[in-house]
Amino acid sequence: MSEVKTRFAPSPTGRMHVGNLRTALYSYLIAKHAGGKFMLRIEDTDQNREVEGAVDIIKRTMQETGLIPDEGPDNPGTVGPYVQSERVKAGIYMKYAKQLIEKGEAYYCFCTEERLQSLHRVVDGKDIMMYDKHCLHLSREEVEANLKAGKPFVIRQNVPNEGTTKFEDEIYGTIEVPNSELDDMILIKSDGFPTYNFANVVDDHLMGVTHVVRGNEYLSSAPKYNRLYNAFGWEVPVYVHCPLITDEQHHKLSKRSGHSSFEDLIDQGFVEEAVVNYVALLGWSPEGDREIFSLPELVENFDYHHISKSPAVFDMKKMRWMNGEYIKAMDFDRYLERALPEIRKVVKKDLNLTKIAEMVKTRIEIFPDIDDMVDFFEELPDYDGSLYQNKKWKVTPEKSKKVLSDLLPVLSAQEDWTNDALYAVLKEYSQAEGVKPGFTIWPVRIAVSGKQVTPAGATEIMEVIGKEESLSRIRIALEKYLN
RNA sequence: GGUUCCUUGGUCAAGCGGCUAAGACGUCGCCCUCUCACGGCGAAAACGGGAGUUCGAUUCUCCCAGGAACUACCA
Numbered sequence: 178m179s180e181v182k183t184r185f186a187p188s189p190t191g192r193m194h195v196g197n198l199r200t201a202l203y204s205y206l207i208a209k210h211a212g213g214k215f216m217l218r219i220e221d222t223d224q225n226r227e228v229e230g231a232v233d234i235i236k237r238t239m240q241e242t243g244l245i246p247d248e249g250p251d252n253p254g255t256v257g258p259y260v261q262s263e264r265v266k267a268g269i270y271m272k273y274a275k276q277l278i279e280k281g282e283a284y285y286c287f288c289t290e291e292r293l294q295s296l297h298r299v300v301d302g303k304d305i306m307m308y309d310k311h312c313l314h315l316s317r318e319e320v321e322a323n324l325k326a327g328k329p330f331v332i333r334q335n336v337p338n339e340g341t342t343k344f345e346d347e348i349y350g351t352i353e354v355p356n357s358e359l360d361d362m363i364l365i366k367s368d369g370f371p372t373y374n375f376a377n378v379v380d381d382h383l384m385g386v387t388h389v390v391r392g393n394e395y396l397s398s399a400p401k402y403n404r405l406y407n408a409f410g411w412e413v414p415v416y417v418h419c420p421l422i423t424d425e426q427h428h429k430l431s432k433r434s435g436h437s438s439f440e441d442l443i444d445q446g447f448v449e450e451a452v453v454n455y456v457a458l459l460g461w462s463p464e465g466d467r468e469i470f471s472l473p474e475l476v477e478n479f480d481y482h483h484i485s486k487s488p489a490v491f492d493m494k495k496m497r498w499m500n501g502e503y504i505k506a507m508d509f510d511r512y513l514e515r516a517l518p519e520i521r522k523v524v525k526k527d528l529n530l531t532k533i534a535e536m537v538k539t540r541i542e543i544f545p546d547i548d549d550m551v552d553f554f555e556e557l558p559d560y561d562g563s564l565y566q567n568k569k570w571k572v573t574p575e576k577s578k579k580v581l582s583d584l585l586p587v588l589s590a591q592e593d594w595t596n597d598a599l600y601a602v603l604k605e606y607s608q609a610e611g612v613k614p615g616f617t618i619w620p621v622r623i624a625v626s627g628k629q630v631t632p633a634g635a636t637e638i639m640e641v642i643g644k645e646e647s648l649s650r651i652r653i654a655l656e657k658y659l660n
Numbered sequence: 661g662g663u664u665c666c667u668u669g670g671u672c673a674a675g676c677g678g679c680u681a682a683g684a685c686g687u688c689g690c691c692c693u694c695u696c697a698c699g700g701c702g703a704a705a706a707c708g709g710g711a712g713u714u715c716g717a718u719u720c721u722c723c724c725a726g727g728a729a730c731u732a733c734c735a
Contacts, residue, residue, distance in 0.1 A: 290733090293732095305662085358664085360731075362732095368733075373735045397663070397731075398730075421666090455672095458673085465683090485673080489671090489673090490672075494686055569695095600694075615694060619695070630696045634693090635695085
């Protein structure tokens with residue numbers, strides 16, 4: 178058996194869709210698991226849809242996710258070029274299309290747009306069209322004359338109306354389709370560019386791809402590919418169709434879902450590795466119970482036979498959970514790089530931001546979660562006096578008032594403003610009063626934070642905001658909220 | 661409309677003829693605790709329906725229902 182070679186073949190039309198990312202990931206994993214090669218090919222055959230800079234997005238995304246191609250536009254192997262528009266210039270597709278015409282498997286079509294338009298009909302609000310093989314019946318002379326006259330043409334695949342075509346998919350098994358369902362799809366467009374379908378087959382063969390990994394949405398066009406391979410007498414590659422990734426409504430993930438692309442997710446504060454990890458588990462499951470996998474670990478464990486058939490909903494909740502796991506496990510310096518800018522958005526004062534970052538590390542799932550958690554460091558929010566009511570510690574506003582009044586002079590006299598020292602002070606006071614520490618600490622925490630929930634205890638907060646600010650906030654509590 | 665595919669808890673999913681039908685997220689409870697979170701423990705929650713095949717079907721076959729994808733000179 179020859180070496181496994183897979184490819185990721187995106188169109189440069191914008192951001193990297195998560196469905197595409199998963200296809201790329203599975204392609205990569207299949208190749209790497211088998212010790213094979215992973216290739217990148219750019220399918221820029223639609224000049225209208227091409228988006229400036231999209232190729233860079235693709236390349237950058239692959240860098241960031243670690244899906245590094247062994248061959249591609251930037252590191253060509255022996256089967257280049259790796260960009261289809263360049264292959265068009267080399268005349269590759271036209272050459273093979275003409276071979277097909279010789280064999281009677283394809284034909285020139287000169288139909289006008291108007292004529293094609295007349296073939297469309299609307300069923301259930303959907304516009305559907307099936308070509309009627311009008312130009313198949315043109316005589317050789319007519320074709321020659323049309324070509325000589327410079328009439329625009331396309332080349333279509335010639336699929337018989339009778340019989341069936343079947344193909345094998347590794348995941349879905351044998352799939353058989355009646356030929357009458359198969360449209361005479363266009364192979365070469367009137368601008369001389371190949372369509373995706375044709376370029377794909379030609380390139381996968383020419384470039385030695387052994388396993389074709391792609392989305393389930395292409396499952397129904399696969400039989401047409403088989404006909405092409407057979408017509409050429411080429412070996413059919415192994416097909417691996419991945420199940421669809423859907424939104425909560427069970428529809429194919431689209432731009433409007435807001436998290437449809439890798440970049441969207443990163444923008445929202447997700448970590449690259451977490452996205453890769455989560456996406457790997459959409460449609461595939463490892464053998465054990467483990468869910469957290471680095472890319473190398475995925476390579477080691479990935480067995481494409483365990484890819485499932487049913488579509489998977491992209492669950493933001495679980496994505497967030499997994500991201501939280503990655504943040505918790507993240508090397509602190511790297512964490513700081515992403516956490517600090519987020520903290521600076523709300524904390525402008527010269528406080529110990531590293532300490533604040535430490536506090537929130539186990540409490541966030543995505544980086545923007547930080548904002549609402551640490552805003553009180555910057556400024557004491559307006560709060561409700563009822564916060565001083567706490568059932569567990571049996572704290573009331575009245576009791577809080579006494580605690581804070583008692584503590585104010587004690588804390589004013591306190592020199593060592595570190596967490597441990599402050600905690601000792603509060604504990605000592607509690608013992609002297611014969612109450613639980615929590616009873617004392619609750620009102621202090623409310624006073625210095627103004628919030629019901631904080632990412633740290635009272636004394637940690639005091640340490641960070643400092644003595645002066647702490648005392649000031651306690652005074653405000655006494656004067657404004659407990660009076 | 662046609663074709664193709666899919667159908668285990670709300671979600672991701674194990675299961676590949678015999679099980680009290682894993683596990684994870686989420687939800688809820690308890691513990692830990694200077695609030696919350698982390699961590700620990702626990703609970704509720706599923707085989708779409710109907711026929712077969714079989715001693716026995718979540719697992720095999722068929723039908724139905726539901727869902728999805730495709731049906732472009734887009735990929």
